[in-house]
Every structure is written in structure tokens, then in C-alpha cells.
Amino acid sequence: MLLYFTGTGNSLAVARHIAAATGDSLLPLAEAAGTDLTAETTVGLVYPCYDFNTPPAVRDLVAQLQINPSAYVFIVVTCGAQTGNSVWTVRRILRRKGVRVAYCHKIRMPDNSATLFGRNPNDQLWKLEKYAPRLQRIVDDVRARRRANHFGAPGLAGWLTGIPAVERKLLGGFKPQVNPDLCIGCGLCVSTCPISNISISDLNHAAIGTACTACLGCLHVCPRQAIQVAGKPVPKERQYRHPESVKC
């Protein structure tokens, strides 16, 4: 069983590739939380790195998983460049549940947050061509049930961004809002949100709930650029989704 969390499709593309090669079934992490996975002999987790750490929603969902301690558990983190403590946080949560992670690796993908810094994630599509060999190695390792941790030791940056007040402040700066003058209530953001945190209001506008984890999926998928961060509209050409990704 392969569980994924994705905002813009990078982690989904990686998870799909691994699942196709290993024959494992694929499930959004939010759907797996709370379900009994103890019959699974393999559990893989694929999710992105946020602010040198694990997205809060991923942490919360992983904490709800019921995994057999004897299962082969592996993690693949997608990132723009630096994974910080994104794997260590999840390993710790699982360890408290008696589950040991056997294998973890990472893959660099276009940075979907670059849009907010005036850069264009679509200028980083070259990373997609480069990741194929790494992905193949991960598939080979997972198939052979290898044990390895390809992450450096936990670092100061990830430790700092993991402090709840710092994390709230940092991710608060990434959280999108809806411009009601532009929103047409099409609902694309509703179906993209990985934690079902967006609804369409009586006024036919998207309404983002309080559980937002700042994945930016809604911002990148909005056809009217009605979803903005800090009141700044996102130019259409800087909206990004992994090319293989369809609506998730």
C-alpha cells in the first residue's frame, strides 16, 4: 500500500511510478488515516517537504495510521532542494507507534512555492528529466526490501522550523485566501485540496477552512487566479502542476 500527500502532483507522480513498478495499491494519505492497515506487509509514504520539515497535515495523518510493526515501511520525500528534517519528524511519529522505517529517500522536483517568491516553478522542469534514475533506484531498493536511510542527520534549520510558534508563523505566510471578485465557484480547488478543506459557499465562492496546511494546490489550479497569498495574484504562467498529474 502506497500512501501519498500532494498539493501540485509531484509526490503523486512519484507514488504512481513506484506503485506501477511494485504492484502496490495507491491511496491518498487522508483516506488511509484511521483505517486499519495492519494487514499490509508493505507501507510506503510519499509526501513533500515544507519549510525544512513535514507538512503539519502529513504529521497529523501519519499519527492516525494503524500499521503492523513487522511491515516493510519506506518513505520518499519530494522537495525543491532541501529536505531538512522532513523524514525525521515522521520517523519519530511512527517510532512512537512501534513502527520502524526501513528505507527513506528523496527526490528533487520543481519547487511549487517558488511562485510566491517571484520565480516560476515551470522554469524547473529540467528537474523532472533528472529524477528518473533516482526513482528507478528507489523502485529497485523497495522491491528488494533494502534497508537504508539516504538523509543526513537532523539539522538546525528543520529543528527551528519545527518549533510550533515558528512553524505557524512561517506557514501562515504561505496560506492562500480567495478573492471573491475573481472566484467563479468552479470547484477545481475543492477537488484538489488533499485534506478536503475547501468548500463552495452559498455565495458561490470557494471558502478555505482553518485546517489549511499551505500545500498551494488550490492556488496553482485556479483557472481565474482567484486564490492568492498576501493579496498578490499569481500570474497564470507561474501556476504549476506536475505534467503527469491529473486532478487528485
Ligand SMILES: Cc1cc2nc3c(=O)[nH]c(=O)nc-3n(C[C@H](O)[C@H](O)[C@H](O)COP(=O)(O)O)c2cc1C
Ligand atoms: C509551504 C511550502 C514550503 C516548502 N518548503 C520547502 C523546503 O523547505 N525545501 C524544499 O526543498 N522544498 C520546499 N517546498 C517545495 C516542495 O517541497 C516541492 O515543490 C514538492 O515537490 C511539492 O510536492 P507536491 O507537488 O506533491 O505538493 C515547499 C513548498 C511549499 C508549498
